Amino acid sequence: MLAEILEGGQKGELRMNGNADRAAEGEVRPTYGNRRQSALPGRGGLSRIAGAVLNSIRGLREGLLTEAAVKQEIAVAVILLPVSFFVAGSVWVWLALVASVLFVLVVEFLNTAVERLCNHVTPEHHEAIRVTKDLASTAVFFSLCLAGLVWIVALLDRLELIG
Secondary structure, eight states, rough: OHHHHHHTTTTEEEEOOOOOHHHHOOEEEEOOOOOOOOSSSTTTTHHHHHHHHHHHHHHHHHHHHHHHHHHHHHHHHHHHHHHHHHHHHSHHHHHHHHHHHHHHHHHHEEEHHHHHHHHHHHOOHHHHHHHHHHHHHHHHHHHHHHHHHHHHHEEEEEETTTO
C-alpha cells in the first residue's frame, strides 16, 4: 500500500505528489486525486476551506435527514441556545452552556459516523462491531451527562441556590 501511495495510487486516493527530484529536495506534498493541498492563500487554501464548509453542510443535512438522534439534539439546541442568554449570569457561564450543547452535537455526529462505518464494513451482526457501536454510544451518553450537569449548575447558580 505504501508503494501505491508513493507511486500515485488510484484516482481519488491520498498520494504523495512529486517526482523523485522533488522528493530529494524534501518537497513532497500530500494530494487527493489531482489536487495539491495547501494552507497558503492562492494555493488552494481558500478553496480547500470552502470545500470543507460544503462537506460540513452536506454532513449536517445528511444527519438531519436520516438520524433521529441528530434531529432531536438539533431541536433541543435550537431551544437551549436562545435560553442560554437568560440562564447565564456571565459570559463564561454562557460559553459553558453553549459549548456543552455543541459538544453533544459533535459527539453525536462522531457516533453516527462510527455507526455508518461499522455498517459499511460488515452489515451482518458481529460482536466486535456491536462493542464498537456500544462504546460510541457511551460517548454520547457521557456528553449528555456533561451538558446536563453544566445546565443544572448554571440554573442553580442563576437562581442563587448555590454559589
